Each structure stands twice: as structure tokens, then as C-alpha cells.
Amino acid sequence: MNLITDILSYEFNQRALLVAVMIGFMNGYVGGYVVLRRGALFASSLSHTLFPGVALGALIAGINPYSALIGAFVMAMVIGLGSEGIAANSRIDRDASMAVLVTAGMAAGLLLLRRVATNIRIEDYLFGNILGVADWDLWFVFMAGGVVLSALILFQRPLQIHVFSPELAASQGLSVSLLDYLMSAAVVITMVASLQAVGTLLAIGLLVAPAATMYLYLDSTGVILWGGGVLGVLIAVATVIISNVVNIPTGPAMMILLASVFVAGFALSPRYGLLAALRTRHAPDH
Amino acid sequence: MIDPACDHKTHRLRLEGIHVHYGPICAVHDVSLELSCGAAVALVGGNGAGKSTLMKSIVGLVPMSRGSVRWQGRPMMKNTHEVAYLSQRADVNWEFPITARGLVELGRYPLLGPWRRFGGVDRQAVDRAMATMRIDSLARRQVGALSGGQQQRVLIARALAQEAHVLLLDEPFAGLDQPAQELLARLLRDLASSGRLIVASHHDLKTVGDIFDEVVLLNGALIAQGASAETMTQENLKRAFGERE
Numbered sequence: 001m002n003l004i005t006d007i008l009s010y011e012f013n014q015r016a017l018l019v020a021v022m023i024g025f026m027n028g029y030v031g032g033y034v035v036l037r038r039g040a041l042f043a044s045s046l047s048h049t050l051f052p053g054v055a056l057g058a059l060i061a062g063i064n065p066y067s068a069l070i071g072a073f074v075m076a077m078v079i080g081l082g083s084e085g086i087a088a089n090s091r092i093d094r095d096a097s098m099a100v101l102v103t104a105g106m107a108a109g110l111l112l113l114r115r116v117a118t119n120i121r122i123e124d125y126l127f128g129n130i131l132g133v134a135d136w137d138l139w140f141v142f143m144a145g146g147v148v149l150s151a152l153i154l155f156q157r158p159l160q161i162h163v164f165s166p167e168l169a170a171s172q173g174l175s176v177s178l179l180d181y182l183m184s185a186a187v188v189i190t191m192v193a194s195l196q197a198v199g200t201l202l203a204i205g206l207l208v209a210p211a212a213t214m215y216l217y218l219d220s221t222g223v224i225l226w227g228g229g230v231l232g233v234l235i236a237v238a239t240v241i242i243s244n245v246v247n248i249p250t251g252p253a254m255m256i257l258l259a260s261v262f263v264a265g266f267a268l269s270p271r272y273g274l275l276a277a278l279r280t281r282h283a284p285d286h
Numbered sequence: 287m288i289d290p291a292c293d294h295k296t297h298r299l300r301l302e303g304i305h306v307h308y309g310p311i312c313a314v315h316d317v318s319l320e321l322s323c324g325a326a327v328a329l330v331g332g333n334g335a336g337k338s339t340l341m342k343s344i345v346g347l348v349p350m351s352r353g354s355v356r357w358q359g360r361p362m363m364k365n366t367h368e369v370a371y372l373s374q375r376a377d378v379n380w381e382f383p384i385t386a387r388g389l390v391e392l393g394r395y396p397l398l399g400p401w402r403r404f405g406g407v408d409r410q411a412v413d414r415a416m417a418t419m420r421i422d423s424l425a426r427r428q429v430g431a432l433s434g435g436q437q438q439r440v441l442i443a444r445a446l447a448q449e450a451h452v453l454l455l456d457e458p459f460a461g462l463d464q465p466a467q468e469l470l471a472r473l474l475r476d477l478a479s480s481g482r483l484i485v486a487s488h489h490d491l492k493t494v495g496d497i498f499d500e501v502v503l504l505n506g507a508l509i510a511q512g513a514s515a516e517t518m519t520q521e522n523l524k525r526a527f528g529e530r531e
Contacts, residue, residue, distance in 0.1 A: 036382065036383070154400070154401075155400055156400075157395050157398070157399075157400050157401075158395070158400055160392075161392055161395060163382075164379065164382050164384065164389075164392065165373070165378060165379065167347060167373050168373070168392070170346070170347055171345045171346075171347055171370070171371045172367075172395065172396045172448075173363075173366075173396060215383070218383065219383045219384075219385070219428050220383060220384075220385075221382075221383055221384060221388075224383060
């Protein structure tokens with residue numbers, strides 16, 4: 001009890017915990033769609049666009065949190081939606097077009113970075129710092145979370161049909177490309193909102209690991225989405241507490257937690273994990 | 287018994303001069319057909335004969351380069367719930383976390399739209415569809431844990447829950463064992479007798495006559511259409527499975 005009171009006595013911890021709740025839930029929920037759509041590779045590529053975006057923002061408007069977020073958002077949207085657009089209008093698939101655009105984006109980002117001041121701390125953008133979030137970040141995270149979660153919950157039905165089978169969605173008159181754009185936009189906004197707190201490298205982990213762990217245990221789409229959200233909150237909040245108690249940076253703390261939860265989930269899942277695979281392999285033939 | 291909602295005298299699916307191209311390749315060439323509710327129709331032809339493409343073009347999954355589809359005398363709406371296309375079982379992600387009943391419930395969504403409440407009428411429609419396809423006892427099973435025949439029946443039940451009058455089935459018998467094939471054939475015959483139009487691509491020439499009332503022979507273009515016995519002549523089969531004309 002004392003520990004919690006101690007942690008909450010600092011304003012930066014209060015802000016960190018509030019941000020942890022929102023980005024944890026948002027990432028876990030959106031990640032459910034990413035895992036069910038088998039789009040983790042796409043999302044991972046998308047996360048690589050954030051860093052050149054930060055450099056672009058810094059070049060245009062100087063180094064500040066606003067330019068970093070807007071630059072990352074614009075770059076991710078251009079590359080994310082651009083690759084969806086190429087896939088929708090050619091025989092090239094989404095992953096291939098994304099690979100080309102991300103490489104171009106990274107190269108452009110590195111060139112841009114050489115032209116701006118060199119005091120950007122790369123680690124801050126790779127791992128973030130949840131204990132360093134400002135009031136503005138808090139507002140931004142909650143607004144972004146509100147918009148993304150409302151849109152996904154509002155369009156849950158068509159999205160569910162789409163992730164099950166895009167062909168079925170199309171045959172039922174749904175616009176598959178619009179739903180793809182909606183999902184990509186949700187992923188981009190979620191990653192950008194998580195930038196300050198967890199950085200570009202951890203963003204993909206927090207997005208995918210909670211939902212992937214839930215997918216190893218649960219058999220209902222809705223429960224995987226909400227369960228991923230809840231697990232995301234637990235991991236993000238635990239990160240803040242652990243980094244306070246053990247006095248380690250939040251980035252490594254979150255990375256260890258995400259990896260441990262996923263590995264334990266994979267090992268112990270009674271139906272879809274290692275344990276189940278071993279049991280099946282050693283079951284006597286009848 | 288004829289489904290009163292489906293008057294097969296007026297419910298006709300009419301294809302007029304359908305052409306479909308994949309780049310420079312013509313997959314379907316000038317196919318015109320008229321099919322009435324209350325029949326089971328087999329689309330027969332070799333690989334690449336355009337069977338799947340023709341069915342997909344009817345529901346708008348692949349664009350036609352020319353031609354039109356009319357349903358009940360009017361141009362077919364892209365989002366009509368009255369015509370359902372069921373892709374090949376192998377193309378479905380059976381690892382998806384959904385129960386058999388959950389998948390059948392997806393059939394109600396075209397009628398409900400994104401926000402209307404899933405109510406008693408919808409539950410009854412799902413119950414009826416599952417009972418018709420004899421999958422009531424599988425309601426709570428994950429779709430990935432079902433046998434091939436059960437999965438096919440779940441897909442068809444989804445189309446019935448959608449209140450589809452026309453079912454376009456892509457190779458529904460592929461990969462099923464003998465008992466599963468026989469049960470599915472019986473159920474498809476029942477659906478046709480109750481007034482629905484069943485159109486299925488089929489490759490087993492020995493069973494075509496037992497399951498289907500009509501046969502449409504395709505080889506890119508339409509080769510022949512009619513009652514199974516009269517249409518499946520040596521001459522027609524040679525043209526359907528030989529080089530394209």
C-alpha cells in the first residue's frame with residue numbers, strides 16, 4: 001500500500017500511469033485486429049516509418065514534441081495508406097509495396113537527420129520514456145485513444161467479417177479497401193500516440209504481444225480484442241511500477257515484461273501452445 | 287415444400303454476354319444464361335474453364351469487362367443479400383477464433399448493417415439455418431475443429447441465415463469423404479426443392495446427374511446448357527475439357 005502511495009505521490013508517476021492505462025488498452029485492442037488479420041509484419045514495417053517521420057518533423061518545424069508526433073503521423077500515414085493504395089490498384093501485395101516504401105522512408109529519414117541539429121536522443125524515440133510524458137502527451141494519448149477505440153467499436157461488425165474473410169466481406173457488399181484503410185489508420189494513430197511513452201521499437205511489441213498471447217488462449221474474437229486491451233493495461237501499468245521499484249528505465253522493463261508474458265503464454269497454453277504440441281506429439285496412437 | 291418467399295416462376299438469374307479479363311487473358315467469354323429458382327445447377331469444365339470467375343463476377347468479386355447480371359428482372363445490386371457466394375473451403379481461414387454458430391450469425395450482418403441490434407428474429411433465422419443444415423449440435427464448436435463436411439454445411443447455413451435465394455458454391459464437394467458428400471448432396475437437393483437456386487462448380491462427372499437438375503458446360507465460353515442427361519454428351523464433354531475454341 002505504501003509503495004502505491006509513494007509512487008502516486010509524484011505527479012510524473014500519476015501521468016505515467018494514466019498514459020499506461022490508455023496506451024496499454026489501445027495497443028492491446030488494436031493489436032487484436034492486427035493478429036487476427038495476420039498483419040503483424042505490416043504493422044512492424046509501419047513502425048519503422050515513425051523514426052524518419054520524427055526527423056522530417058524536426059527538419060520542418062524544429063525539435064519539439066509536436067513536430068515529432070505530426071512528422072511521425074504524416075510519414076506513417078503516407079507510407080501505410082500508400083502501400084494499401086498500391087496493393088489495391090496493382091498486382092503487388094501490401095507487404096511488398098510496404099517494404100519498398102519503408103526502405104525509401106528510412107533512407108530519406110537518415111538523410112534528413114543529417115541536416116537537423118544532432119542533439120536528438122535516438123534512444124528516446126526508440127524506447128520512449130513513459131515517466132517523461134507531459135500534460136500535452138496525456139491529452140493527445142486520450143484523444144487519439146478515444147477516436148481509435150470509438151471507430152473500431154462502432155465498425156466492429158464489418159471489421160470482424162473483414163478479418164475473418166475479405167472475400168466474404170466483399171461479397172456482402174462491404175468496401176474491403178475502406179476497411180483496410182480504417183485498420184491501417186488505427187494502427188498508425190496508435191503507434192504515434194505510443195511514441196513518447198514506448199518509442200518506435202517497443203510500439204510494435206506492445207501492439208502485438210498482448211493480443212498474440214490472448215490468441216493462444218481464447219476462442220472468441222470479441223474476448224481476444226478486449227482481453228488484449230486488459231493485458232496491455234496490466235503490462236503497461238506494471239512497467240511503471242517495476243521501473244519505480246527496481247529503478248530501471250521503462251523501455252527495458254516493458255521489453256522484459258512483454259517477452260516474458262508472450263513466452264510464458266506460448267509455453268503454457270493448454271490448447272494452442274508448446275504444452276499442447278508436446279502432448280499431441282506424445283499421445284499414444286489409437 | 288416450396289418456400290413461399292421464393293416464387294421460382296418469377297425469380298430468375300439472368301447473365302447477359304458476360305466477359306471477364308485478367309489483364310490480357312480472357313477468363314470468361316460472352317456467357318449468357320438464364321437460371322430459375324427451384325433448381326440445382328452444376329457448372330462443369332476443366333481447370334481454368336472460368337467456373338469460379340463466372341460465379342465471382344455475378345456477386346461483383348471480380349469486375350466484368352462487359353455484360354450484365356439481372357436478378358428478378360432488375361440489374362443486380364452489388365450488396366444484395368439474396369445472392370450468396372461461398373468460396374472454396376480451402377480458401378477460408380479455419381484457424382479464425384469463431385464458433386460454428388458465430389460464423390452462421392455473420393450471415394445476418396448484411397441485413398442488419400453495422401449498428402442494428404441482433405434480435406430475436408435474427409436468432410430464429412440462425413436457428414432455422416442451422417437446423418436445415420443439421421449442424422445444431424455443433425453450435426459451440428470452434429470452426430477449425432469441424433470435419434470438412436461440417437465446415438461446408440456451416441458455410442451454407444451462413445448463406446441461409448442471410449436469406450439468400452441464390453447460392454453460388456465453389457467446389458462444395460472437394461475434399462469430402464463419401465458419407466459427407468452424400469449428406470451434402472441430399473441437403474442441396476432439399477434446398478433446391480424448397481425453391482432456392484443452387485449453382486455449384488463440380489468436377490466429378492459420375493455424380494453430376496444424381497445431384498443436379500441442370501448442367502452448364504464451360505470452357506471459357508458457354509459450351510452447352512440443359513438437363514444433365516441431354517447435355518453431358520461425349521461431343522459436349524470433349525469441347526468442355528479440350529482446347530479452348
